Amino acid sequence: MSHTNKRVQGSIKNKVVASELLEERAKCNFDQKEMKSVMMPDENANQIISRVNYDTINDPELAYTVSHKFYDMTVEEKQVMWMKKLNYLWNKDRDFYFNKGFSQSYFWYWAHFGQPAFGMHATMFKNSIETFCDEE
Numbered sequence: 295m296s297h298t299n300k301r302v303q304g305s306i307k308n309k310v311v312a313s314e315l316l317e318e319r320a321k322c323n324f325d326q327k328e329m330k331s332v333m334m335p336d337e338n339a340n341q342i343i344s345r346v347n348y349d350t351i352n353d354p355e356l357a358y359t360v361s362h363k364f365y366d367m368t369v370e371e372k373q374v375m376w377m378k379k380l381n382y383l384w385n386k387d388r389d390f391y392f393n394k395g396f397s398q399s400y401f402w403y404w405a406h407f408g409q410p411a412f413g414m415h416a417t418m419f420k421n422s423i424e425t426f427c428d429e430e
Contacts, residue, residue: 306362345390355382 304312334340350356359379367375383391 353386
């Protein structure tokens with residue numbers, strides 16, 4: 295950074311990006327879409343990630359839950375927040391969020407802060423049943 299410009303501190307709370315980070319981002323000299331396809335070659339997972347990220351950022355019922363305030367919540371407040379979020383998503387699009395069967399490389403709740411109340415179920419029990427059981 296040139297010494298004539300004032301350095302700006304970043305702040306999640308105030309939605310300010312640090313000047314050093316902005317400078318580094320401006321220096322990007324590679325194709326970010328190509329990098330994404332290298333890092334996550336599963337196109338189905340990429341579509342799911344795009345949809346989840348869009349919903350998480352743009353839906354007011356979800357956007358408030360992705361905030362620095364999460365880290366100041368008590369355990370009980372986090373549990374209540376997750377229960378409200380799960381109820382909302384169940385009613386918003388049950389098939390997409392709960393029945394679709396996400397790629398093993400991505401689960402929608404990774405876009406949110408904290409471990410959800412059903413995290414162990416989604417990552418272990420449900421996958422075990424789907425992998426080792428048949429329709430009988």
